Every structure is written in C-alpha cells, then in structure tokens.
Amino acid sequence: MSVEDFSHYKSPLVSRYASQEMSYNYSDGKKFSTWRRLWINLAKSQQKLGLEINDEQISEMENNVGNIDFKRAAEEEKLCRHDVMAHVHTFAVACPSAAPIIHLGATSAFVGDNTDLIVMKDAFNILLPKLARCIQRLSTFAETYKSLPCLGYTHLQPAQLTTVGKRACLWVQDLLTDLESFQRSRDSIRFRGVKGTTGTQTSFLALFDGDHSKVEELDRLVREMAGFDKSYLVCGQTYPRKLDIDCLSVLASMGASVHKMGVSCRGFPNC
16 A cells, blocks of 8 residues: 555545545544654654764654555554554664664653644644634625625514624624634643653653753753644643643534524524
8 A cells, every 4th residue: 555545534524524634634644754753853852962873863764754664564563462663663674773762762652642732733723724714705795795684583583684794793703713712722732742651751761861951851852843832741641631622622612603604594584
C-alpha cells in the first residue's frame, strides 16, 4: 500500500462531508509522520543538552519522516501488541544508525498525546478561517436584505414584523460567539511535553544524571519546536482530559448555532 492510502481519515462521514485538509489532519499519514517529527525534536534537544547523539543520526531520521512502511508497522504490531513500539521498530529499520536514540527516555504518551494536541490545534486553525468566511458572507446577506420585511412569530403565533436582514444578524451574533470560543479553546491548548511515564520525568532525570535544570530545558526546547507557547506544568500519563470536554463543547455550541439557522430557513416565518 502506498503512503497516499493513509493520507485521509477513513469514515463514511469523511467521504461525504469532510474537507480534504481536515481529512488529512486526522489521517494515519499525519499522525505517524508527526510521531517521527516529535522523535526528531526530542533527539535534537537531547543532543543540544549533551547526550551522545550525532548529526548523522538526526539527518537520517529527518530524511525518513515520510518514508513510513505501514505494512511493516502492522506486522510489528502483531508481534509486540503495541502501536508506538511497532512504529519505533519500523522507523529504526529505515534509520539503522539512529535506532538506539529513537524515543530515548520517552513514553507512549510523548508521541500519542502530544500528537493529539497538535492535531486538535491544527483542526481549530482549519475551522477558524472557514467560520470567519461564513460570518462575512452572512453579514453581507444581512446588509442586502436589511429592509426586506417578514413576519416574526413567538410560540409559533404571529407577533410583529421584522426583517430578513435582522434575522440573519441573530445568526451572525451566534457565530461570532462561536468564533470567540474557538479562538479561546485553541489558545488554551497546551503541550503535554516531555513528562515521562507518569508525569514525574524520572527517565529523563536518569538520562541527565539527576540534573533538573536540563530536564526542564529539554521540556522547553521540545515544546517550542512543536510550536507551542505553554505546556502543562503537571500531568499524569496523559494530558488533562478536561481539554477534550472543552473542545467538544465549543464544537457542539457551533452545531447548535448551525441547527438554529437550518430550522429558521426551513420554516422561516415561524422561528
């Protein structure tokens, strides 16, 4: 199978409704290439802080970011029953000189959770300009029809005259609230960082002979390479799942806004 076979998230809903960029954002191709970039960032940071990692090893890793043998990874996972280790072994085959330093000191959540955070942040960045464009077009619609009268109802009973443009302003107002919520939710996403198996950074302390300052600097370097301003100060094995609830709630809120618009358009005078 080619890499292209893994460049889209697979679901009937995706094939019907998803944009190409959002489909790729949740694809295996994006996921596992991001894992490899995180391993490269980790190795570069560890090298900078004095671990015995050479430039040739890093170059070999960089040259194989997109060279993912998905068939081999599936075979490896059958043997080890672990998706991360399967991809560590698969990457090591492509980068034999770098094999000893891939995933050095890290836990599965280093690639798994940090990648999820990157994907969520990228998803908001895909949605935000689309939502802003929708608001701009609805604003133009409201201006165009600001004087076109229509009958407004309350409790499905005739009430007073309003205008089509004014009705559209209600939709725009809701979507502007959603836009602000999207921006807030995106900006609240922090990097899990380099925290170790249970969030204690024990393995990295061992690598740096108990030097806390180097472990903290490692966390900062990897975070900045991934494009994040902040990381969670405290976490367990995973990033706080409260973040998932927050992201889902703002998406549900936008869904409610769009549903209201749809109901209004379907029975325009009665809503």
